[in-house]
Amino acid sequence: MRMRPTLTWTPGTDLPPGTTDPEPVADALRTGGVLVLSGAGISTESGIPDYRGEGGSLSRHTPMTYQDFTGSPEARRRYWARSHLGWRTFGRARPNAGHRSVAAFARHGLLTGVITQNVDGLHQAAGSEDVVELHGSLDRVVCLSCGVLSARRELARRLEEANPGFSPVAAGINPDGDADLTDAQVGDFRVLPCTVCGGILKPDVVFFGENVPPGRVEHCRELVREASSLLVLGSSLTVMSGLRFVRQAAGAGKPVLIVNRDATRGDRLAVTRIALPLGPALTRVAEGLGVTVEDAATA
Numbered sequence: 001m002r003m004r005p006t007l008t009w010t011p012g013t014d015l016p017p018g019t020t021d022p023e024p025v026a027d028a029l030r031t032g033g034v035l036v037l038s039g040a041g042i043s044t045e046s047g048i049p050d051y052r053g054e055g056g057s058l059s060r061h062t063p064m065t066y067q068d069f070t071g072s073p074e075a076r077r078r079y080w081a082r083s084h085l086g087w088r089t090f091g092r093a094r095p096n097a098g099h100r101s102v103a104a105f106a107r108h109g110l111l112t113g114v115i116t117q118n119v120d121g122l123h124q125a126a127g128s129e130d131v132v133e134l135h136g137s138l139d140r141v142v143c144l145s146c147g148v149l150s151a152r153r154e155l156a157r158r159l160e161e162a163n164p165g166f167s168p169v170a171a172g173i174n175p176d177g178d179a180d181l182t183d184a185q186v187g188d189f190r191v192l193p194c195t196v197c198g199g200i201l202k203p204d205v206v207f208f209g210e211n212v213p214p215g216r217v218e219h220c221r222e223l224v225r226e227a228s229s230l231l232v233l234g235s236s237l238t239v240m241s242g243l244r245f246v247r248q249a250a251g252a253g254k255p256v257l258i259v260n261r262d263a264t265r266g267d268r269l270a271v272t273r274i275a276l277p278l279g280p281a282l283t284r285v286a287e288g289l290g291v292t293v294e295d296a297a298t299a
């Protein structure tokens, strides 16, 4: 994922229209060997809005870039205040029927793997194992000096202590865990250093302007090579980090199926795009396959 401008991609008017028939997804799952690639759209039913928002208008959110973050203490203060607030919201989010369906498909041996562009941990919370987190996870924090990884929940606890009374109301929340706050709301939020070396802490997620680690990309390419088909769930494929796997699969003659409300950058490479909400669509597919999706209370 590189550079903000890719976020401003808007769909062309000559794209093939989406359908409302999820049967091709059921067919692919019956065949087996399906690799899932999921994006922000699978988490919207859990209360985490995606970047494009309802109706497809681009939100006004400008993601923090790696260069901004490392470039100034003020940028880091803004980021950590917003991200700390976002973390509280993410902490309350629960997996929805879409995440639970994916976990059920895997349990029944219908998937070869799950790659997610999301940093919210909801696939794992629904019971999916061996999920490849393409853009990292908000659950972990990395020190930019000594490289030590630590638990976000521990840093969150320290930040609560260091910032008593910090409770602004955000104008919005974004899938990267970044809340919308004004500079006045950020105020004099205190940022904390690495407890080992005093270095700069950053969430262990891939920022805009930063590359996905090459080893992780290669692992995903291998998963695409092993798969029979690629099932894209809730991603507009705006950034290259996900789109490249669609290109790889299509280039190898493997069917690409997309379930996404709006047009995506991969539509031309897909055998179908199903324009249905993910939870209901995947629940229907699961029912057709006789796969039991655990309910919210047990997942």
Ligand SMILES: [Zn+2]
Binding pocket: 143, 144, 145, 146, 147, 148, 194, 195, 196, 197, 198, 199
């Ligand atoms: Zn350190």
